[in-house]
Amino acid sequence: MQLHNRQISENISHENVDDSGRVDVIQIDALLGAARRQWIVVAICIACAVLVGVAVATTSVPLYTATSKVLMDRNTNQVVQQLSAIGSVLDDESSVLSQVELLQSETIGLAVVDKLNLSNDAQFMADQSSLLGSVVGFVRSVVNVSQWFSTQEESSAAIEAKRRSALWRVLKNVRVTRVGRTYVLEINYTSPSPELAARIANGIASEYLVDKLNSKFDATRRASVWLQDRIDELRQKAMETDLAVQKFRSANGLVTAGNALVSDQQLSELNSALIVAQSDSAKAAAKLDGIQKVISAGQSDAIVTDALDSSIVNEMRKKYLAASKLESEISTRLGAQHIQAIRLRKEMEEYRRLMFEELGRIAESYKSDLAIAKARETSLQDSVAQATGVSAVANETQVQLRELEREAETYKNLYQTFLQRYQEAVQQQSFPVTDARIISNASPPSSPSHPRKMLLLAAFCVVGAGIGTGIGAFREFRDRFFRTxxxxxxxxxxxxxxxxxxxxxxxxxxxxxxxxxxxxxxxxxxxxxxxxxxxxxxxxxxxxxxxxxxxxxxxxxxxxxxxxxxxxxxxxxxxxxxxxxxxxxxxxxxxxxxxxxxxxxxxxxxxxxxxxxxxxxxxxxxxxxxxxxxxxxxxxxxxxxxxxxxxxxxxxxxxxxxxxxxxxxxxxxxxxxxxxxxxxxxxxxxxxxxxxxxxxxxxxxxxxxxxxxxxxxxxxxxxxxxxxxxxxxxxxxxxxxxxxxxxxxxxxxxxxxxxxxxxxxx
Missing domain, CATH: 3.40.50.300 (P-loop containing nucleotide triphosphate hydrolases)
Structure with missing residues (x-):
């Protein structure tokens, strides 16, 4: 039990076991006790942090933030898309974020520096700290004096260094954000001078629109030059491939009637005739087989279609049926051996013999029809085989022809597409429309945005409280002595x-x-x-x-x-x-x-x-x-x-x-x-x-x-x-x-x- 208690105290000192054996993860009493013991440390840290925050708030140079807004205009974008698919901005998330990065790029920054001549603006180039600004100003004056005796190359290098320094200041103080889920981009620029902040914010927005126009013009101009070269090449290719198709047709005798070759049409007709002949042969063979089965079986009651059409067979059948009926009646009344019954049975046999003789003649006619159908089928099969060979050769040749036709069609389509794009690019060079516009110009702010003294003091209080809590926690952790x-x-x-x-x-x-x-x-x-x-x-x-x-x-x-x-x-x-x-x-x-x-x-x-x-x-x-x-x-x-x-x-x-x-x-x-x-x-x-x-x-x-x-x-x-x-x-x-x-x-x-x-x- 002692060992168990010691293990609980050392290994789970932040857990509290109540009377029922339940373990509470958070020992509230221990936390409150630690707060009571360490509140002086936390209070001292907060007081020191507040003093530092007051010093920072009172000594910091006030900064002003000017804001301008740019709209990614979808309506204008649709007009541009109708004119050309080149240079348009998609309305997805990535494209909008790309525009944010463009507004904060060196290209826009250098354009603003050059337009507003910020590299030679003493107010802009001065540092925010007065003491440090004085030192920097003194060093800059010494550099300017030394430049009096420098060469032209050194002066150009110094000018470029000043431009880069001004660019660094612009990019450091500019912030571009997207307003919610809209297509509005907010440009914020912070400076010790409210007028300078407004000028630079408006300059960034203006140069952004100019850059959009210039980039679109350059893109269409480069596209026009490239399309012109491609159009000339495609025109020549289309003519060469079309001529190659015609020469190949003439050389291989690929005569067409409509959209198909003559040999293919002949083969199709012969196949149709062969199918009909095969059907006729099968029908004649079926008729012959059926009547031969009737004759061999000797069934007078069997029905044959062509026998029913024969007047002789029908007449004999009627007589046969009449004699059969009369013989049945006499045999019933007078007996089967009556002289009339015997005579009627002999007549019936004669009628039956005559009917089968007629069926034999019909069977001979079926044999003749079957022989004719077989002969026609054989002739058509020979013709189809001959036509198939001709068509196979034509199809093998036509594979090359189709490849030549596809190549010619491809060049033809490419030529038409590039010609259309070229005409659109030429039109767009003289169409100064951009897919963005300024919806709010920046004005000089009336109150500073930094430092926010109350927020700064609150932040220092939080930091002080955090440091004090950390120190207090460390002190509690390091408290290894007996207390209770x-x-x-x-x-x-x-x-x-x-x-x-x-x-x-x-x-x-x-x-x-x-x-x-x-x-x-x-x-x-x-x-x-x-x-x-x-x-x-x-x-x-x-x-x-x-x-x-x-x-x-x-x-x-x-x-x-x-x-x-x-x-x-x-x-x-x-x-x-x-x-x-x-x-x-x-x-x-x-x-x-x-x-x-x-x-x-x-x-x-x-x-x-x-x-x-x-x-x-x-x-x-x-x-x-x-x-x-x-x-x-x-x-x-x-x-x-x-x-x-x-x-x-x-x-x-x-x-x-x-x-x-x-x-x-x-x-x-x-x-x-x-x-x-x-x-x-x-x-x-x-x-x-x-x-x-x-x-x-x-x-x-x-x-x-x-x-x-x-x-x-x-x-x-x-x-x-x-x-x-x-x-x-x-x-x-x-x-x-x-x-x-x-x-x-x-x-x-x-x-x-x-x-x-x-x-x-x-």
């Missing part, structure tokens, strides 16, 4: 015991409060006795929280050995140790305070300045600790100082020695609490060496000064101290600034309500 109890829990995974605030009179909970002068000594005494003088203060409540943590965390021991440590020197651990021991003693407990910081004994300097003997004498010389104790008259607390008369290089060995273990064992028999002021963990290893002798640690971190990373790294390298750590006390807390780091629902947020139970002064 939540940071202690999330980053270190330890219990937060409370805060030790700054004193109202400016005293700080530090280890070096005592100095040699009396005033410093008096202040040090007030600090070391603070919990006694202010038992209802927030500091006293923090130390009571540490006592409860010790009682609950080390409940199995009669005498609790508590070490007070910090990461860096000067974080106030000695002051916390003294006040913690005095608080415990004031509550009736037997308390012994030991100053184990043999390198920098801050507790001894604070409350044992006149001691002659202490911890070193007890460990090294075997003196009784009771002979070295200093007692607090108000609380009865026993204090074993560290009187360092010379440097002790082996302090860690002393603290982890057997003598130190025996000393703690001896003192435990006569005390309820032993408070040990240990050296800081960062610079020395003394506290690590003595960690096994300590039942619990109270960790002191300076608010707003000690980096979170160094504390976390120190505890990560000291697992025994982390395991035995009772909690963390934030020392030297500026309560007014701490309010800026509060978030909704945190301990700091309700601190103003907690303070009703605190009383800093008695």
């Amino acid at each position: 109890g939540e940071q202690v829990r999330d980053i270190l995974g330890l219990e937060f015991l409370g805060i030790a605030p700054l004193m109202n009179d400016g005293l700080r909970m530090s280890d070096n409060a005592a100095e040699s002068n009396p005033r410093s000594i008096r202040k040090a005494t007030e600090v070391t006795n603070y919990v006694i003088d202010h038992p209802l203060s927030a500091f006293a409540e923090t130390l009571r929280s540490a006592k409860i943590a010790a009682d609950l965390g080390i409940s199995e021991k009669e005498c609790k050995v508590i070490g007070v440590v910090s990461t860096l020197p000067g974080e106030g651990k000695s002051t916390v140790s003294i006040n913690f021991a005095e608080l415990l003693a004031s509550q009736g407990s037997r308390v012994i305070l030991i100053d184990a910081d043999l390198r920098n004994p801050g507790a001894t300097r604070a409350i044992g300045r006149h001691a002659q003997e202490g911890l070193l004498e007890t460990l090294l010389d075997g003196k009784s600790p009771k002979d070295c104790f200093l007692y607090n008259a108000r609380t009865g607390m026993a204090f074993l100082p560290a009187v360092v008369k010379h440097r002790v290089p082996h302090s860690s060995e002393l603290l982890s020695s057997v003598a130190m273990r025996k000393l703690l064992s001896t003192l435990s028999a006569s005390a309820d609490y032993i408070i040990i002021d240990l050296p800081p963990l960062g610079p020395v290893v003394d506290a690590r060496a003595m960690a096994s002798r300590i039942d619990g640690f109270v960790y002191v971190a300076e608010w707003g000064k000690t980096a979170r990373r160094v504390v976390r790294q120190t505890l990560d390298t000291e697992p025994m101290i982390r395991q035995k750590c009772l909690g963390v006390v934030l020392n030297k807390v500026d309560q007014e600034k701490m309010n800026l780091y509060r978030s909704y629902g945190s301990t700091e947020y309700y601190y103003s309500r907690y303070s009703e139970y605190y009383q800093e002064k008695t």
Whole structure:
């Protein structure tokens, strides 16, 4: 859980996890807190930016912008298009934007410079800055003097340089925009002189129209010259190709009748006749086949078309049917063997024989018709084959003929087209119509357009606010110190015991409060006795929280050995140790305070300045600790100082020695609490060496000064101290600034309500 909290604090510090587990992407409280903390930086940046903006606004030369408008006239464009398709302007987006670029081109700019003689206009060539303008004017006068002695070539080069300089100024100050989605182009020119701005804006519009006319005239003139050469060439080509077609026809006998060759017409007619002959042959063959099937089958009832047309067959058939009917009646009444029935059956056989003889004669006529149709078909096939060969040869030759005809037709069409274009180009040279016109001339503006002071100040305010916000964000990002109890829990995974605030009179909970002068000594005494003088203060409540943590965390021991440590020197651990021991003693407990910081004994300097003997004498010389104790008259607390008369290089060995273990064992028999002021963990290893002798640690971190990373790294390298750590006390807390780091629902947020139970002064 501690590792999870630490990961949330380090990796998603901009996210807020509420009670339901939902993660808010934007931590509004953190943003508001950062704004409260950094508003002074932002305000200073805005004030500086406003001052700079005021200076810029008051010192800038006023500039005037004159505007003229040009319309891309579509009606005129249609008239021109009717006259010629050359030089017209299309009404699409790209064409309009191209006209914008043309208005800002060097061609128009140089034309305006030459027309208005801007290169020799002192007002135009002067710089906008008065001081810089004076310097430039002086340099220009020196150059003009030097030109008196120069050659003609050098003078021409100087004139061209002045033209280019004037062109650069024109192009720098001109701006052409399209008005919405219309065909109106707005020409804006900015200058310190309103009259000059109007003159140049109108000059650009006028020269634009002149350039349009000149470009169209040049285009039509060049087109006319080119078209004339092409027309002469095409005329000759058209005559040559037409003559080649006629010669080819005569040489290959390609005689035409109408739009087709004679051989093709003959082949078409023969094919038609062949189709008819083939149809006749098929019809004759079908008739012959049908009548032969009837004859071979002997079916007298079969119907043959040509047999029905025969009077003989029809007569025989009628007689046959009449005899058949009579024979059927007699056979029914008198019997099949009656003499009349037999006679009638013989007549029927005769009639049938006569009908088939007639059908045979009809079949012979069908054979004759089929032979005639076949002969005609064969003759036509021979004629078609002969005509096809002639036509194939003619078609092969006609391929070349058609190619010659296409070439001749192409040259003929090109000649007519170019001749028409040439006539249009000649007409357009004398037709001065352009597809643009001026719809609004520029007039000298009455008020300057730059600088816009309010807008400039607003822009500087925005820039200042942006810079201030960036600096504030950087400061917030670089704030790597402990500010709240939540940071202690999330980053270190330890219990937060409370805060030790700054004193109202400016005293700080530090280890070096005592100095040699009396005033410093008096202040040090007030600090070391603070919990006694202010038992209802927030500091006293923090130390009571540490006592409860010790009682609950080390409940199995009669005498609790508590070490007070910090990461860096000067974080106030000695002051916390003294006040913690005095608080415990004031509550009736037997308390012994030991100053184990043999390198920098801050507790001894604070409350044992006149001691002659202490911890070193007890460990090294075997003196009784009771002979070295200093007692607090108000609380009865026993204090074993560290009187360092010379440097002790082996302090860690002393603290982890057997003598130190025996000393703690001896003192435990006569005390309820032993408070040990240990050296800081960062610079020395003394506290690590003595960690096994300590039942619990109270960790002191300076608010707003000690980096979170160094504390976390120190505890990560000291697992025994982390395991035995009772909690963390934030020392030297500026309560007014701490309010800026509060978030909704945190301990700091309700601190103003907690303070009703605190009383800093008695």
